[in-house]
Amino acid sequence: MNWLRRSAVLVVGALTVVSCGNYINMNDFDYRGGFAVGMNDAGDVIAHIEACQYRVTAVQIVQGRELLGGEPNPTLGRIVTDQPQTGRFEVNLSRPQAPWRAEQPLSEPPNPAHIMIISPETDGTTSRKMEVIKQESASRTVLESLSPGEAIINVWNKDAGPTEEPVVNEVVRLADFHPECPA
Template sequence: MVVLTGVAAGACGNLVDTSNYDTRGGLALGMNGAGEIIAHVEACQFRVDEVRVVQGRELLGGEPNPRLGLLVTDQPQTGRFEVNLSNPRAPWRAEQPLTEPPDPEHIVIVDAMPDGSTSPKIEGIRQESASRVELEALAPGEVIVSEWNPDAGPSESPLRNVRIRLEDFHPECPAE
């Protein structure tokens, strides 16, 4: 997994100054046998109290990505855990139940949001995105993560989705 520091290219091609960010851990997206979307989170030492789901920008102009769901907990989670986005279970609850895009080829973008209690910088966990079509194509035990695509052309995203086994999902966490 590549972690960018300093100035990095954002997913939309913009330069982003990441010097004031503390980015750790990661997120993988999967699906259970009931067709429910599962976020597998490695929060390292961060405490996550919110998971946001927004629609990708396939048909959008300059407006913000519409929010499709918001899951919250009063018991912030840390380390490795999973959140069922489609049908949350305690300690998670849907403040805004997940509504998927009408086109199964459109992506959802998932962000696990730290509560800001463990770092003097802006805390962040790497977001992930996938379409229902991609998720339904996963074999049992597989998840989707993104990786840097060094061969991306000027009109392509610098990130690409790859399928890995859940047991191979090991985002880097700094030593405490």
């Protein structure tokens, strides 16, 4: 089963989900904030993060499942900070700027149509559960098709048929991107 499809099942699934033979208890996760991925005028991949009360310490980028078999998804890059960030901020994944640095510089998939799966990581500051900001995925081809001020979010396609992808890219204007944060 394709990794992105499995992730969609996990995110949208019930409290306990069976996916590709793995049991995941969704009660162990605390989802907050939002995340969109875009590109700047220089062609750099940009993470747009709304962290709510969380403090983001890293952004992990892994290869999608196209043409790959087995586990795990190969790591394409890891951007970290010693000054955890909260609220709304951006991280340049291609050329990190202070306070961010490349622990492993981003190496995009060789085929620009293949996706990168991007996941913000938090430091466990507000909950006893595993804190999660929804991951996003996009290919360079899709990112290059965006107009200035736009980004991609992944949306569950509840009406997907058996031959359709259950997760689709939705283009959002960054000015209108305001994920809800719990009180």
